[in-house]
Every structure is written in structure tokens, then in C-alpha cells.
Amino acid sequence: xxxxxxxxxxxxxxxxxxxxxxxxxxxxxxxxxxxxxxxxxxxxxxxxxxxxxxxxxxxxxxxxxxxxxxxxxxxxxxxxxxxxxxxxxxxxxxxxxxxxxxxxxxxxxxxxxxxxxxxxxxxxxxxxxxxxxxxxxxxxxxxxxxxxxxxxxxxxxxxxxxxxxxxxxxxxxxxxxxxxxxxxxxxxxxxxxxxxxxxxxxxxxxxxxxxxxxxxxxxxxxxxxxxxxxxxxxxxxxxxxxxxxxxxxxxxxxxxxxxx
Numbered sequence: 001x002x003x004x005x006x007x008x009x010x011x012x013x014x015x016x017x018x019x020x021x022x023x024x025x026x027x028x029x030x031x032x033x034x035x036x037x038x039x040x041x042x043x044x045x046x047x048x049x050x051x052x053x054x055x056x057x058x059x060x061x062x063x064x065x066x067x068x069x070x071x072x073x074x075x076x077x078x079x080x081x082x083x084x085x086x087x088x089x090x091x092x093x094x095x096x097x098x099x100x101x102x103x104x105x106x107x108x109x110x111x112x113x114x115x116x117x118x119x120x121x122x123x124x125x126x127x128x129x130x131x132x133x134x135x136x137x138x139x140x141x142x143x144x145x146x147x148x149x150x151x152x153x154x155x156x157x158x159x160x161x162x163x164x165x166x167x168x169x170x171x172x173x174x175x176x177x178x179x180x181x182x183x184x185x186x187x188x189x190x191x192x193x194x195x196x197x198x199x200x201x202x203x204x205x206x207x208x209x210x211x212x213x214x215x216x217x218x219x220x221x222x223x224x225x226x227x228x229x230x231x232x233x234x235x236x237x238x239x240x241x242x243x244x245x246x247x248x249x250x251x252x253x254x255x256x257x258x259x260x
Contacts (some may be wrong), residue, residue, distance in 0.1 A: 027078030031071045034156035061132045061148055068150055086191035113168070116188040117151040120167035124148055130170075134179035135235040138165060142239065158239050184232035190217065190245045191226045199224055203208075205256035206249055 130136055134145045136155070141163050141237060143155030153170055155163040178185040193202050199216055206214035206228055217227035230245040 001256055009051035010178055023078050023082045027074050030074050030078075034070055034074070035067060051180060061128060061130075063127055064132065065121065065148055066091065067152070069122075072150065109196045113166075114151065115140055116168040117166050120150065121150050123171050124153070124167055125171050129180075130175070131180070134177055135185075135238060136178070137176040138170065138173060142234075178235040178238055183234070185235045185238055186232050187230040187238060187245055189228050189230075189249065191228055191246065191249045191253065192223045193253065195219075195221060195223045197224065197258050201256055202258045205252045205258065209252055212245070212248070 082175070098155040124130065129147070130145050130153070132145050132148060136143070138155070141155065141157065143157040143161075143163055145153065146156045149167075152164045152166060155165065157163060161251060191206075193199075202224070203214050203216065203226065206212060206226065211226060211231040214226050214228045216224055218225040227250075228245060228249045229240060233241050
């Protein structure tokens, strides 16, 4: 009898702790189940709609962002419920709420960048100026969109480096997306020649290359910048085609005796 009473006393004493731990464990299980469910549904939808080609870039981007948003909401709710089980934290919470205006100002100022990135991430997921797998150029950096997260977007460059761009900066900036609206993209490079070079000879040498057109884009005291345009190609091959086009243009200029 004493053992039963002691056990009940122990359970009553630490009931809040058990509830808090159980809530966190339940949240972890829920996150795992949601993750597996959405991944399974995405796989089933891909086979039903697109055969073995997988989901479209639009659907893959929205699904991945939605999955992370749902998981984040589950975790936040679980921690809020767990913390509410402790009276000492409740008293702290009531004290904080009593000065809610000051607290809101401090938290809002401290978390402005984080909240802005989150809102921008939602905007990117809905409007989708970029999608997972797109080849984009942002502030001089070119790469393939590898992931659109809640706060950051990941780019993978041709050198297999990873670039993290805050979503707020990406949503408010100007970017080039070569993988949207059209299955092909123009291939253009700039080539500089000496200021005293014969521009007509240089342009003629470049235009003699099959499938290439060239024009004078800029003239400065440092030289002439020629814009060379090649045949359109798939966005995923743009960087390789630009390298080949630049090499062909320089070889043609050297063959024509034009100094770079």
C-alpha cells in the first residue's frame, strides 16, 4: 500500500515534467510522420502525374517549403505546451506580458531580419521567381538553386561550391533566371580588344564563326568591348557553352591579327 501511495506521490509531483517530455516526444514523432507522409505523397503524385520524371520544379519547391513550415509550426507549438507546464515559467510569462509593449518592441527589433527572411521565403514559395533546379544569377554569382529554405536559399555553383542567400535579399533584389518561361537561353559573352584595334576586322572575324553574331557594345579608353552571341541552348549547359564561345571568339581574333 505504501508503495502504491509513494508511486502516486511521485507521479503527482513530476506530472508536469512528464507531460512536457511527452509533448516534446510526441512532436518529434509527429514531425517524422509528417515528413514521411509528404515524401510518400510526393512520390506517389510524381508517378501518377509525370511517370518516372518526378515532380515539376514548381511542385517540388512548394512541397519542400510547406513541409518545413509545418514541421516548424509543430515544434513551436510543442515547446509552448511543454513550457506552459511549469508554474515558474508561467509567472515569468505573465510578467513579460505585463510589459508587452516593451517586449514586443525589443523582440521585433531583434528578430526583424529573421522574420523578414521568413516572410520573404513564403513569398518566394508562392510566387516562385526561382525554383529548385533553376539556373540563376544573383549579384554576380551564378548557380543552380539547390534548396529554398525558411530563411535562406542555397545555390550550387559550377565549381560545386554552396552560396547561401538570405531570402529577404533575394526577394527584393534583381536576379536572372535562365530556366523559367523558356526551354532555351541565349549564350552571350564579352570580349575586349585593344583601343587601336580595327573594329571592323574584329567584328567580321567573330561573325565568320558559324552560328555567332557580334557587335560593339562599349568603347572606352581601355579598349572595345564586343558582345558575342551564340546559338541558344539548354539553361543547364549555359556556363559550358559560354566558356566554349569565349574560347572560339578569342581564337578567331588572334587568327585575324586583332590584339586583345
